[in-house]
Amino acid sequence: QSALTQPASVSGSPGQSITIACTGTSSDIGSYNDVSWYQHHPGRAPRLIIYDVSSRPSGVPDRFSGSKSGNTASLTISGLQADDEADYYCSSYISVSVFAGGTKLTVL
Amino acid sequence: QVQLVQSGSELKKPGASVKVSCKASGYTLSASAMNWVRQAPGQGLEWMGWINTKNGNPMYARGFTGRFVFSLDTSVSTAYLQINSLQAEDTAVYYCARDLSSIGQIYLDSWGQGTLVTVSS
Numbered sequence: 001q002s003a004l005t006q007p008a009s010v011s012g013s014p015g016q017s018i019t020i021a022c023t024g025t026s027s028d029i030g031s032y033n034d035v036s037w038y039q040h041h042p043g044r045a046p047r048l049i050i051y052d053v054s055s056r057p058s059g060v061p062d063r064f065s066g067s068k069s070g071n072t073a074s075l076t077i078s079g080l081q082a083d084d085e086a087d088y089y090c091s092s093y094i095s096v097s098v099f100a101g102g103t104k105l106t107v108l
Numbered sequence: 109q110v111q112l113v114q115s116g117s118e119l120k121k122p123g124a125s126v127k128v129s130c131k132a133s134g135y136t137l138s139a140s141a142m143n144w145v146r147q148a149p150g151q152g153l154e155w156m157g158w159i160n161t162k163n164g165n166p167m168y169a170r171g172f173t174g175r176f177v178f179s180l181d182t183s184v185s186t187a188y189l190q191i192n193s194l195q196a197e198d199t200a201v202y203y204c205a206r207d208l209s210s211i212g213q214i215y216l217d218s219w220g221q222g223t224l225v226t227v228s229s
Contacts, residue, residue: 034213045203045219057217089153093214098155
């Protein structure tokens, strides 16, 4: 088993869309749909925003969407807002580490 | 509504022990597994493991065996994380989090506010 990997940082302007990729292997993301995403503002508790690859918990805006292709899962945030600036983590319980290293999203 | 309230910050000396509590309200503790997640300064989220709240059986992630102990007191709807023989590297914010999934998929839909544990001489 290998750890999930994400880019360290991404950025976008208000109103734009960004996508964060999470790369796994054929043993985890490639074979199972047990992928989730978390938003984490420093100093606050993390928040589940996507589970089962593309499902949103109640209260999460539909600007947040998830998808998967092969060994890579993706989180897309459309209509970027200033408050979207946070760290984002993908997760799969199948992966050896469960959480990937996180991506810092900067809203320019 | 579902709420997880953790105990306050702790400052401990190396070699000491600490016990962090996580009190659940708004749902029945035994209905969902309780997970523990660590975030060291400047680092990402690190999954520590979970405890089966129906039978109290813990499951520890790699790197969290031996000094880390998960426990429950269902009479007060509280989960606990105890860390023994504290080391400077244990300095971190520790979160408890409820698993939305009933089959252990680790979908953590409710989180405590976090407890900062600082280990320093």
